[in-house]
Amino acid sequence: MKTFSYTVRNSRTVKAALGRNMADIPAQFPGLFSGADKICLVTGSDAPPSLRARALALFPEGKAPRFYFWLPPSEKAKTLEQAGQLASFLFDNGFSRNSLIIAAGGGAVTDLAGFAAAIYMRGINWVSVPTTFLAQIDAGLGGKTAVNLGGAKNIAGAFHQPALAVCDTAFLDSLPHAELRSGAGELAKYAMIGPAALRRAVVKHLPRAIAGDKTALTACVSACAAYKLSVIARDERDETGAREPLNFGHTAGHAFEALAGGRLPHGEAVARGMRAALIISRELRLLNAAAFKKLDALIDTLRLPPARTVRRDFNKFVLLVSKDKKARGADNRFILLEGAGRPVTAENIRTPLLKKAFEGALK
Numbered sequence: 001m002k003t004f005s006y007t008v009r010n011s012r013t014v015k016a017a018l019g020r021n022m023a024d025i026p027a028q029f030p031g032l033f034s035g036a037d038k039i040c041l042v043t044g045s046d047a048p049p050s051l052r053a054r055a056l057a058l059f060p061e062g063k064a065p066r067f068y069f070w071l072p073p074s075e076k077a078k079t080l081e082q083a084g085q086l087a088s089f090l091f092d093n094g095f096s097r098n099s100l101i102i103a104a105g106g107g108a109v110t111d112l113a114g115f116a117a118a119i120y121m122r123g124i125n126w127v128s129v130p131t132t133f134l135a136q137i138d139a140g141l142g143g144k145t146a147v148n149l150g151g152a153k154n155i156a157g158a159f160h161q162p163a164l165a166v167c168d169t170a171f172l173d174s175l176p177h178a179e180l181r182s183g184a185g186e187l188a189k190y191a192m193i194g195p196a197a198l199r200r201a202v203v204k205h206l207p208r209a210i211a212g213d214k215t216a217l218t219a220c221v222s223a224c225a226a227y228k229l230s231v232i233a234r235d236e237r238d239e240t241g242a243r244e245p246l247n248f249g250h251t252a253g254h255a256f257e258a259l260a261g262g263r264l265p266h267g268e269a270v271a272r273g274m275r276a277a278l279i280i281s282r283e284l285r286l287l288n289a290a291a292f293k294k295l296d297a298l299i300d301t302l303r304l305p306p307a308r309t310v311r312r313d314f315n316k317f318v319l320l321v322s323k324d325k326k327a328r329g330a331d332n333r334f335i336l337l338e339g340a341g342r343p344v345t346a347e348n349i350r351t352p353l354l355k356k357a358f359e360g361a362l363k
Helices: 049-058 080-092 107-122 133-139 169-174 177-193 196-210 214-234 250-259 266-283 289-300 314-323 351-361
Strands: 002-008 012-019 039-044 066-071 100-105 125-130 144-149 152-159 164-168 333-337 343-347
Touching (some): 039 049, 066 080, 066 107, 080 107, 080 144, 100 107, 133 169, 133 214, 164 169, 169 214, 177 196, 177 214, 177 266, 177 289, 177 333, 250 266, 266 289, 266 351
Parallel strands (some): 012 164, 039 066, 100 125
Antiparallel strands (some): 144 152
16 A cells, blocks of 8 residues: 655645555544544445445444445536535534545545535545546546536535545456546546656556556556646645646536536546647647647547537537636636647637537547
């Protein structure tokens, strides 16, 4: 087991544990768990028995009373109504500011449970336990918690760091190939925006990680999680610009998800969003033809299936990217690339270029 810690606002220390087949996390972090008067384990109602068994191995029952709350599957969990139901459950069962939430699941579970932890009694401790490849390298880390509104992703939310993030790659053993490919979309993002050492690690392990190789998956999780946590330590609340490149591919990606009615996996949506951003970068002459070809080939290695669920409604796409929370009052705002590891921001991309990127990303 590897442990990391980073300091955020108000000098608060956030801890992370990365490894495989870990057990009895409370014994490893007694300061967090010994003070909890009650614990609520939150996970998806569609969680397989293997996930629940692994979660119980990580967090065996102790002296504090244990409660369980089941969320609807996937993005259906990320609503204000569902956050209110979880908060009401905590209140009805006497949870206090000394209580603890453990969120075990994919990004939707950690987003919703973390948001509920942020608003309940103005903030209680929570533990993020991402159980999918995508969540372990990205969505389950960083303290961005949110729910969706009006078909748009993550509009109502809060920055609320978990007291502890636990990434156990044993959770990934039973994942189907489609989920590994979805997670690999975020993995390719790190290769494009990160430093050379991270890029080399991702490129080296990517094919075997998609195939489910345990060693490759663990190497990818360790490298990407460590990098993301180092970025968060410098820019917890996305105020200095250091964290903004982590949104590469997400402006168009979130729009594609909305156009698919939630039926396009997040990682695949981000991969297509990255392709849109690469096309814009090339057309604005930020990225030369050779660099574009090399980076676009990395997306090809993901072997994305046809995006049949995405409605080809360009006008709706333009509206969605304009409403994206990253737009900051502009017509639109994108993270683009001047080269591998060289992200830049651009605003007010013109409609003809947006259309070219929209069509190219969905081919």
